[in-house]
Amino acid sequence: MSTLPSTRANTIRAMLLVLVGSAGMQFSAVLALGLFPELGVLGTSATRMAIAAIFLLAIFRPRLRGRTGREWAGIVLYGVAMAAMNAFLFLAVDRLPLGIATTIDFLGPCAVALAASRRIREGLLALVALGGVVLIAGFGGPLDPLGVLFAALAGAGFGLYTLLAARIGQSEGGLPSIALSVAVAAILTLPFSAPTVPHIRVEHLLPLVASALLGTALAFSVDTLAGRFTTARVLGVFFAFDPALGTIVGALVLGQVLTPAAFLGVLLVVVAGAGIVWLAGRRGDPGPRPYAGPVAQQTGIESEEVERKYEVREGATLPGAEAFAAIGLSAEAPEVHHLVASYFDTPDRALAAQGLAVRSRAGGTDAGWHLKRRGADGVHETGWPSSPEMPEALAAEIRDRIGEEGLARLRAVAELRTTRTVVVLRDREPGSGSGAESGGLIEIADDEVFAIDRQAESAADEVRRAWREWEAEMLGGADRAWLDRLEPVLLAAGASPSPSIAKIARATGQLAGLARAKGADAALVSELGELERADQARARRLDS
Template identity: 75%
Template sequence: MLFVLCGSLGMQFSAVIAISLFDDLGVLGTSATRMAIAALLLLAIFRPRLRGRTRAEWLGIVLYGVAMAAMNAFLFLAFDRLPLGITTTIDFLGPCVVALLASRGIREVLLALAAFAGVALIAGLGGPFDPLGLCFAALAGVAFGLYTFLAPRIGKSSGGLQSLSLSVAVAAILTLPFSAPAAHLIRIEHALPLVASALLGTALAFTLDTLAGRLTSARVLGVLFAFDPVVGSILGAVILGQMLSPMAVIGMCIVIAAGAGIVWFAGGKTEQSGPPPVS
């Protein structure tokens, strides 16, 4: 849980930083450039091997990278049109669907549904939101669902964090058509925000999510990602001046309680079946 919470904090703080660069570098230019920086950092740290990997390993690495690229691009397009809390709330529906589909017991189904109810309360059950922004947030949620599904597989694979660094490199290559044109727009004052955003929201967040996936299942990981709309709503209120309604506060409490419940019940099953495999 701590890994996911720290990853969520990094992701949402980096979003606040990145939003300030939209006017200068463009929405997709900002997203793609920080992905490229994160790829260089992770490749330098983990030095992944390219040879000796099976076709199945490469397929997982590429799909994970595709999910990262799509999730970040659509999320940033939504950030440009919607409040931070609303965007992360809709985005969370993707992993919540994964948690619901993977649930095996009635308690987990009810808790996943409770998480949906809490997300709905955070969203305020409607408002004057940009329709295209809502579509971008929903598409980010689809990619987030795939990311949630793949994180445990990459985390528990023999490649582990080396595979993660290759996936981020795949994402950087896929978004190169947006980062390359933005390169000549980067000025010295953009360097620190770009590196900080790449480090917090991509390199650190993806690493912590993958480590969390190593320790748990896609079902549990999906509901733990409920921290994202909670943190997004709080930062939106504190930093961006997007005040929270009492209903939104209640919604956050419901989401956190539902996530804790899923972890509690899944933890009991893990103790009975033994620890997850490690490489």
């Protein structure tokens, strides 16, 4: 496989983007403070949002048609979060010291980081960052209850913003979706910006526009871009840079004193950020990863896959030679292969939606790249030899199906590690009209599968599944009636027809959802749900 960005490199990119956004936010706040007396707190905030929306819409020209309801829901919610966290934070700052308001505000993303933590060390880093922010704020003195409420509401908006920054950042929409979200926020705050417009004078324009571009257009854009490289949990910790940088900017620009406690708080925030980066590098492979490699000129080989899958009870073994002989088949000596396969798709499963699966597999007799197309009459497969580069013909097929942008968003969604025992069955009476005068009739594969679902936002959140299955696959030219003759032999050995349609669907937990979408009855959906729970339980036992 091609070299892919490491988790640590992606986390560093996300951290730098958040730092840029935080710096823009703090310097924009300095510019906006001078406008509060004449334009009002909410008037200044809402007008900044409107200017930023106009700028982003003009730059990115986002499309309105062709978006799914799920996309629009994310865009609107992101806009609501932007409007809420800005408006309520400015209202809180009007009643509370800036450090205290910012500290309470940070409780939102900090809660996201804590809730999403899967390891004690990660949760401790979120608490370290929060402790640093508390030191920066320097709690003390009576607090305005309404100001505390406004700051808490701002924190709720900030928490939602943190979750959606990762979701929108990793979606297809990207920056054009940000423009629409900012437009939604501008519309929601229009009752405050519209009355402000008549009071804007020429001397207000420069600080107003600069504040809008730095603190809204730039900050929201880089925060969302950071979501492409990391998770909501990590972003939640990195957003502690806001109060840390606010303290530094206040000291350098506004002449505010940086106390020893505040300096220690800044240091704690830096340590927490560095800890997140370090742990990211130690977790190994990241979750969803793009295919970033080149393409190779190779010719594909077409084939048709006709097979049946079976669940296998504990302790079951493949039938012996006598059982196969009873139905006119002879069995070759079993061969064992160790396979490692990576399956690729876009984050929104664009290939799966078209009945396609892209795989790169090492090991076995058919190692290489594969494109599988599921149709009414079976699965059609095109294969290419193993190579570290994606075949050009495969890339062209993907490009035709989901576009150039879809190809660029391709990433590993699952890894399957399989120990496969293969037995080839032949006709005991060659020339009897079996349909395969040379070679075998059926290949039976006894597969022990350990699957890692790469769709999670981080390696710590990846879901593991394990199962055993038998596959009986027709070999070229064989009569399909042989599968009917073989099935009773496999059932007698402890197998049962599997409700699973494909390994990739099972590896990514899609079986029940796909069946439900196709109108399957409740009994089948329930059976698939039980299968999913059993697969995860078996993986946990193997991990332990």
